[in-house]
Amino acid sequence: MHTRAALLHEPRARMHTGRVPSDPQPDALLTLLAVARLGRYTAAAEVLGVNHSTVSRRLAALEADMGGRMLVRTNAGWQITALGRRALAAAETIEGTLRELGADTGRDSLQGMVRIAAPEGFTSSFLVPAMVELQCRHPELAVELLAATQRVRQNRSGVDVEVVVGRPAVHRAFATPVCDYSLRLYASPAYLARTGIPSSLAALAMHPVIYYIESSLQVDELDRAVQPLPASPPSIRSTSVFAHVEATAAGAGIGVLPDFMADHDARLVPVLRDAYAHPLSYWAVVRDEGPRNPAVAAAVTAIREHVRHAHESPADT
Template identity: 85%
Template sequence: MPADPQPEALLTLLAVARLGRYTAAAEVLGVNHSTVSRRLASLEDTMGGRMLVRASGGWEITALGRRALAAAEAIEGTLRELGEDTGRDSLQGMVRVAAPEGFTSVFLVPAMVELQRAHPGLAVELLAATQRVRQNRSGVDLEIVVGRPVVHRAFATPVCDYSLRLYASPAYLERRGVPASIDELSRHPVVYYVESSLQVDELDTAMQRLPDSPPSIRSTSVFAHIEATAAGAGIGVLPDFLADVDDRLVPVLADAYAHPLSYWAVVRDEGPRNHAVAATLEALQRHVRITG
């Protein structure tokens, strides 16, 4: 009779499917890369086909692999229940979250500190990046993006709203004058992203209502925008949740310009069934509600 799939091999498949990489799965499971490879090869022999296929940026689960994932998740759930019955913390492993740096600093870091304090067995890796949603989410469990994403085989939910607005330092406005209209911004350097490196359409369109401006300081970092604006480099196009609490900055043309945006959370289609990922998203949403 053919051998039954081994539980450790199924749990290994689950880890690789979630993390997208053998090395990341090995780290979470506490084994080496060759052990992960050996377990998956054994599982494929037992199941009679490929469990994973290589894709750009990592490994993706196959249709046959999805059948095995259901059994792996059932095993994981049973083990979690046993841990809860014995009083052991059931939230273990690693969660990787990618998010824009401003959101990471204000919302994500405090939420994850609170979550990790409550569950010391959970490791959290934060990847700061302002980019469009990845259709291949290998290596990332939870992704925060600007604007409503169009995704396939994934779950997306809104997190919070914010706006880009205009700000400057009082010293700059005293030196250069306060613009009375949007058109007068053509006489002021505008601090914002480097246009050629901007990957998010919703951030790109923020400049469409503004006139061409003199040469200015541009950066791929929102915190560089904040610092350059505070130092008097020009008028910054800044997230209100960062600039409103910075006493070095004052609003400019508050009634004339605002570019509304929203943050969305995206997880793999199997992500909501991952206890650690679900707890991470819940902790983040709770923190945003409290601070919002």
């Protein structure tokens, strides 16, 4: 009959590392947890407040102690192995215990860092206020926001949450809808007074249309938004939605803008509202291990709650 000690040391012997096996260290287990959630050594190192070599050294020691590989490299970043999942369960237990101890001493149980990548329009309108509210409630939680308008990445390493336009097709990830919105046409009153109000979509052929640079668009849904529109005269194009808003407000032409930004801008008025609207949606994408991270779960909940309240009419509140 195998003893418990024999069962523990048998897989370690297969590693042939030359180091004396020992019980896995808590810091190594928590390091594994950070890498599994973020998919990158460098991102985990920043969250843990150590350097890349320390992460590598801790994981090498953990693999020697456990007797096998904890992680494998894929196109989506580092992924956890079956053996790694056993260690991950222990790491989550340690994390939960530390959180409970912090709560017992009166310390905020939500700590660490959460990294979120999102389009800049969504970031300014929804993400920033949502994270300000969350961070005010949990001052020991650090938040990093990365502005990016792009298709969902199969490699989500380095971020905890990615907000994307359109329903994503993802693997090894959890996706949840955040909100719906529409792209519509807007112009400044001064521009319309100067050029006249277009009577149809076909009449837009006489107006500069302000939108993204076609060759730089990475999101198919945003590309399809202007396909029903006729070719327009030379106009101002930009990779920044804020540039679209400012150019439209300055009278450079008719802008294709998110309604949640333009409807509340007193400098703009809608154009052909009954003739054109391109519905879109925002989705939040989290790596498989992400939802079990309390900070990530709290961030996603805060985003969805803020968006829901922002979309409620005064009569509903």
